Each structure stands twice: as structure tokens, then as C-alpha cells.
């Protein structure tokens with residue numbers, strides 16, 4: 450990896466942006482073949498009794514081997530295999546949470562999350578409530594949230610994000626990652642390609658509504674995105690090299706959020722659209738769609754909408770915005786939008802990575818896309834271009 454936790458923490462402490470950055474407290478981040486062996490050694494060095502959280506697929510992919518290694522090292526363990534719902538999805542809801550709590554005992558010293566996003570969200574929440582640490586063992590390069598402290602959970606049918614804790618270590622075994630279904634890596638790529646619009650939204654919020662912004666952290670995320678785009682062919686091929694590049698980029702994007710303390714760098718209008726679609730799929734009892742596939746398709750819609758409308762609306766407000774230096778702000782936004790890739794470019798990259806370009810292919814119809822564009826900005830208190838297009842005169846500083 451071309452960065453270490455120590456280096457990032459050092460740069461964060463030296464950052465001149467004027468904001469307080471949160472040092473990363475993760476002790477070890479490993480992306481390499483045979484990381485499961487290192488995970489077992491790490492667990493043995495600190496704990497005697499642990500609980501593995503997995504689903505049936507991820508237990509087969511990595512959980513069983515990890516359990517065997519831990520037994521050889523005389524670590525005692527319990528296992529929680531999360532049950533899928535009627536659609537075959539493992540969902541981070543009340544039922545799965547209780548399953549997680551029941552698998553732990555008062556002796557459990559740490560939870561090992563062996564799986565993708567949902568398994569992590571359950572492990573994050575349960576370990577936080579039990580005041581014990583959790584260790585991240587991703588089985589697919591599918592999302593950028595492994596190192597996150599936020600746990601999005603569905604409670605009584607409504608998705609809410611709870612602030613919990615980040616893992617104390619991440620062991621990502623490349624031999625396991627390359628065995629995961631291809632659409633999971635395509636989803637990870639979609640989550641990364643969404644950073645084009647999330648970074649543009651973050652910059653926009655800073656330029657127009659004085660939202661907090663750190664150029665250094667924005668650059669970290671942009672670099673992670675750039676490596677993915679530069680290596681899209683290797684990522685699509687699904688070999689150890691491409692999948693390692695994708696996983697490292699996802700982890701770096703997650704660390705950028707941790708350093709900033711909020712999700713601004715990695716989540717803008719495209720994520721809000723994706724959350725809106727997810728809630729509608731839930732409400733109507735439809736099967737869930739992988740997070741990054743939705744984000745990728747949403748970033749196409751968002752890039753198209755922003756390029757077409759934002760500058761025109763800003764120019765139409767000239768003279769009645771009542772905002773200091775408005776003309777300069779319009780100028781800066783014009784540069785920002787010129788630097789945003791077109792919807793067609795984003796489509797092409799998604800296609801190269803084997804992802805999904807059109808919401809319709811994910812079961813999200815045109816009516817839902819249109820409705821989400823008029824309401825998804827309300828899901829987060831954040832000044833995105835999506836909010837601007839819906840509420841153009843609300844330039845006030847948001848404190849989300």
C-alpha cells in the first residue's frame with residue numbers, strides 16, 4: 450500500500466485546513482494473500498474467547514478456515530451464521546441483531562466480522578453495545594464502509610445509521626476476495642465511481658454554502674478513485690492484482706471518512722438517491738440490490754442532472770441571491786462542473802468493470818428515479834447540488 454496509518458495520522462495532525470481531524474485508531478490494516486493466518490495470530494495475541502459473525506456463504510468462503518486456525522491456536526469461539534429473509538437476503542434488522550447478541554456470551558471478548566457490508570453492520574452494532582472490540586475480515590471488495598463507525602440498520606422498516614465504532618483491525622485475504630462472486634467487485638467499483646459526484650457535491654457545498662471542507666482529505670479520496678479508474682481492466686479481470694487495487698482504494702476511501710469524521714468525502718447526491726431507492730425496495734418487499742450497483746447507476750443519473758441544470762439555475766439567480774461574491778462562486782462551480790466526467794464516461798467505466806449503468810436493470814423504474822430526484826436531498830442535512838436544484842435559495846450553512 451502506498452500509505453500507512455501512521456503516515457495518514459501524521460498528515461492529519463499537520464493538515465492546514467483549520468478543521469480538527471480524527472486520528473485513525475485502527476491497529477492493523479492488511480490486504481494480502483494469506484491474511485486469514487495473520488488475523489488468527491492477531492486474535493490469539495489479544496483474546497481468548499471470540500465470536501465469528503458470518504452468513505452461510507462467507508462462513509464457507511473464509512469463516513471455516515479462520516475458525517480452524519483459531520482452534521489450532523487454542524482460542525475458544527462461538528459462531529453466528531446470520532439467517533436470510535424470505536428473499537434470500539441477509540438484512541441488518543432487529544431479527545439479525547438479536548441473532549448476533551444471542552451468539553455471544555459474557556465471556557466473548559471480541560467479534561470477528563467475516564463477510565461483506567451487512568455482516569459488518571451487525572458486528573459493529575453488537576460489539577459496540579457489548580463494549581467489546583470487533584475485527585473486520587472482508588470477504589469481498591464490495592463497499593467502502595468496512596472501516597466506518599456508522600452502522601446502517603433497518604429498524605421497524607426504516608433505515609437509520611447509528612454511530613458505533615470502527616474495527617480495531619482489518620484483515621482482507623486476497624485469496625478469499627478473488628473467489629467472491631464477480632458482481633460484488635462490480636459493486637465495489639460502483640461505490641468508488643460514485644466518488645466523482647460525491648466529491649463534486651462536497652466541493653459545491655463548500656463553495657456555495659460554506660460547508661466544512663478539507664482539500665487534503667478530498668485529494669485522498671480522489672486518488673483512491675483515480676487508481677480504480679486507471680485499473681478498471683484489471684479490476685474487471687478479477688485477479689489478485691486488480692482486486693487488491695480495488696480493496697485498497699475502498700479502504701482508503703473509508704479512512705478518509707474516518708479522518709474527516711463525517712461521510713462528506715464519499716457520499717453525495719448519488720448516495721442519497723441510492724438510499725431512497727433502497728427504502729422503496731424495502732417498503733414494497735422487493736429483493737435488495739447491492740449498495741455499489743445502486744450507487745454506480747445513481748451516479749450516472751446525478752452526473753447527467755448536475756451537468757444539465759446546476760449552472761443554469763445558479764446563473765438565473767444572479768442578482769437576487771443576496772450572497773457575497775456570488776459571481777465568483779458561480780465561476781468556481783462552473784470549473785467544478787467542467788471537471789466532472791459526463792454521464793456517458795461514467796457509464797463506460799461501469800460497463801468496463803462489469804457493473805450496471807441503468808437503474809431499470811436493477812428493478813428501479815423511471816417513475817422512482819424521477820421521484821427520488823425531487824426528495825432524496827431531504828435524507829441528509831447536507832448542501833448538495835441535488836438540494837440546490839430542489840431548494841435553490843437555501844444557501845444557509847448546514848450543520849449536518
Ligand SMILES: [Zn+2]
Nearest residue numbers: 464466663665
Ligand atoms: Zn484537513
Ligand SMILES: [Zn+2]
Nearest residue numbers: 593640740744
Ligand atoms: Zn457507499
